[in-house]
Amino acid sequence: MNHAIHGRLNTLERANVLDLKGDMSLAAGYRLGMRDIVDGLRLWHLAWTLGWLDIRLRYRGSMLGPFWLTLSTAIMVASLGVLYSTLFHTDVHEYLPFLALSQVLWGFLSTLVSEACTCFTQAEGMIRAVRMPLFLHALRMLVRNVLVLAHNVAVIVVVFIVFSVWPGWHALLALPAFALWAVDALAVALLLGAFCARFRDIAPIIGSVMMIAFFMTPVIWQPQQLGRHVVLLPFNPFYALLEIARAPLLGHTPSPETWLAAVLYSAVLCGVSWALFVRARGRIAFWI
Amino acid sequence: MNWNARIDVTGVSVFFPLYHGNSRSLKKTVVAAASGRLGQDKQSRVVVEALRDVSFTLASGDRLALIGGNGAGKTTLLRTIAGIYEPVMGRVRVQGSLSALLDTTLGMNIECTGRENIMLRALYGGLSRSELRRLEDDVADFAGLGDFIDLPLRTYSSGMLVRLGFAMATAIRPQILLMDEWFLAGDAEFLERAKQRLEDMVRGAEILVLSTHQTFVVQEWCTRVLWLDQGRIREDGAPDTVLASYLGHPVQPKEAVLGC
Numbered sequence: 001m002n003h004a005i006h007g008r009l010n011t012l013e014r015a016n017v018l019d020l021k022g023d024m025s026l027a028a029g030y031r032l033g034m035r036d037i038v039d040g041l042r043l044w045h046l047a048w049t050l051g052w053l054d055i056r057l058r059y060r061g062s063m064l065g066p067f068w069l070t071l072s073t074a075i076m077v078a079s080l081g082v083l084y085s086t087l088f089h090t091d092v093h094e095y096l097p098f099l100a101l102s103q104v105l106w107g108f109l110s111t112l113v114s115e116a117c118t119c120f121t122q123a124e125g126m127i128r129a130v131r132m133p134l135f136l137h138a139l140r141m142l143v144r145n146v147l148v149l150a151h152n153v154a155v156i157v158v159v160f161i162v163f164s165v166w167p168g169w170h171a172l173l174a175l176p177a178f179a180l181w182a183v184d185a186l187a188v189a190l191l192l193g194a195f196c197a198r199f200r201d202i203a204p205i206i207g208s209v210m211m212i213a214f215f216m217t218p219v220i221w222q223p224q225q226l227g228r229h230v231v232l233l234p235f236n237p238f239y240a241l242l243e244i245a246r247a248p249l250l251g252h253t254p255s256p257e258t259w260l261a262a263v264l265y266s267a268v269l270c271g272v273s274w275a276l277f278v279r280a281r282g283r284i285a286f287w288i
Numbered sequence: 289m290n291w292n293a294r295i296d297v298t299g300v301s302v303f304f305p306l307y308h309g310n311s312r313s314l315k316k317t318v319v320a321a322a323s324g325r326l327g328q329d330k331q332s333r334v335v336v337e338a339l340r341d342v343s344f345t346l347a348s349g350d351r352l353a354l355i356g357g358n359g360a361g362k363t364t365l366l367r368t369i370a371g372i373y374e375p376v377m378g379r380v381r382v383q384g385s386l387s388a389l390l391d392t393t394l395g396m397n398i399e400c401t402g403r404e405n406i407m408l409r410a411l412y413g414g415l416s417r418s419e420l421r422r423l424e425d426d427v428a429d430f431a432g433l434g435d436f437i438d439l440p441l442r443t444y445s446s447g448m449l450v451r452l453g454f455a456m457a458t459a460i461r462p463q464i465l466l467m468d469e470w471f472l473a474g475d476a477e478f479l480e481r482a483k484q485r486l487e488d489m490v491r492g493a494e495i496l497v498l499s500t501h502q503t504f505v506v507q508e509w510c511t512r513v514l515w516l517d518q519g520r521i522r523e524d525g526a527p528d529t530v531l532a533s534y535l536g537h538p539v540q541p542k543e544a545v546l547g548c
Contacts, residue, residue, distance in 0.1 A: 016383060016384060017381065017382070017383045018380070018382040018383075018386075019380075019382075020371060020374045020375060020379065021375065021378070021379045022300070022301065022375040022376045022377035022379070043411070043412065045411050046408065046411035046412055049407065049411055053397070053404060057397075057399045060399075125391065125395050126395035127395075128391060129372075129391045129395030130370065130372070130388055130412075131370055131371035131386075132395075132412070199313065199314040200313070201313050201314050202314055282374035283374075285373055286304060286373065
């Protein structure tokens with residue numbers, strides 16, 4: 001076995017020196033944080049495969065596979081749709097497409113936030129076995145949730161077809177929104193992942209915050225039902241982020257204020273996440 | 289351009305914060321901060337000094353054994369060289385591609401099949417598709433897993449896991465190999481083959497660092513021994529000298545220690 005495989009490790013992160021110091025300057029900390037993210041992005045193929053294997057393993061041996069998710073979302077949307085259109089006295093033709101879209105998008109957001117909490121603690125085995133960019137685990141978590149979202153999109157498509165809703169070219173405006181979501185998702189993963197590794201009682205707190213957010217955000221109810229209080233909505237970060245993606249898919253253009261709010265919240269999130277990550281990065285292996 | 293492998297460890301200390309009960313809780317920490325106890329808490333926080341002021345240098349061709357009792361800091365030192373733990377004080381500089389066999393599971397996913405784990409390793413190492421195929425063949429051949437290669441790892445015996453881990457870690461030729469003692473869990477026949485493969489690698493003028501309790505492993509494989517005691521270096525030198533003072537009696541000189 002002399003034809004050893006040398007791999008391209010040399011061109012990768014170990015290119016080819018690892019130099020770690022105690023009492024690092026802040027600048028050195030920023031450099032290592034940056035390198036973590038760049039190395040993580042270079043390993044996108046690994047992150048993709050890990051995320052995809054996560055889904056496959058979750059449903060290994062089940063008949064419908066990940067389509068169980070689609071089925072449960074479909075049942076949820078159908079039953080909630082009928083219930084709430086009665087409660088709110090709205091027309092089911094108008095309400096159901098809105099609900100299907102909101103429910104699927106919110107499901108994505110809230111699962112993402114709760115899985116962000118465990119993105120490092122769950123990868124404990126890997127983190128303690130080899131030096132690997134931590135950003136990889138954030139990417140893996142994002143990939144996994146995007147794949148789940150992709151399965152749930154079927155519900156939206158069916159509902160839209162049944163109620164003949166066609167968002168038109170407006171739908172393309174959702175693309176920048178999803179790009180912003182991806183950045184935010186990674187920032188949330190680094191932030192909550194590190195925080196929850198250190199403090200184990202954060203995850204349940206995040207769970208209750210997301211529950212409150214679900215009721216405070218127009219997911220099952222529509223913004224116009226607020227009446228004159230609708231102007232307050234952009235103060236809810238979840239609303240701003242949800243609306244920039246949802247409105248275009250329903251054929252509307254989100255207001256500039258909504259976009260402005262969404263970008264501002266994202267900037268704050270990324271800033272806080274980066275500041276914490278730079279400080280916590282080297283300690284996470286000790287915490288998990 | 290392939291640089292020579294080199295490890296410089298200078299005055300490295302690693303402390304483990306002990307998070308038990310209270311300090312794991314955000315609520316307790318906030319309450320402590322609010323009542324002005326955090327500062328004091330920080331000072332009196334219980335830490336385990338896993339490594340204290342450890343310094344040594346390894347160059348291409350060195351084969352270092354770490355010996356010492358349980359909790360002497362052997363595994364922590366390996367993890368620190370691997371870059372998994374970052375030093376609290378001092379500096380670790382590692383030049384060259386590195387592979388570490390520290391946990392039996394090696395960060396492998398035990399729900400995935402052997403083949404899937406090999407694929408993950410290939411992606412981590414940035415291998416091309418044809419290299420992946422060669423890696424698969426090489427690992428399957430060396431680990432002798434047979435049809436188990438397509439079964440999830442949780443169906444493997446511990447010996448099979450060790451063989452798979454060892455085969456993967458040594459198949460992608462690292463310049464530096466770090467190894468914890470668990471790999472000796474393999475059977476005699478495996479050990480013999482493992483030795484051949486390792487010697488193959490070490491002959492390529494690379495670095496081996498292994499932690500072990502077994503005298504014969506040290507004598508056969510290593511050119512230098514570091515005796516760790518409570519996180520400090522107690523003695524550093526040639527295998528026979530250090531082993532003699534570690535064991536408290538002179539060791540039998542080993543005849544014809546490997547032809548390299």
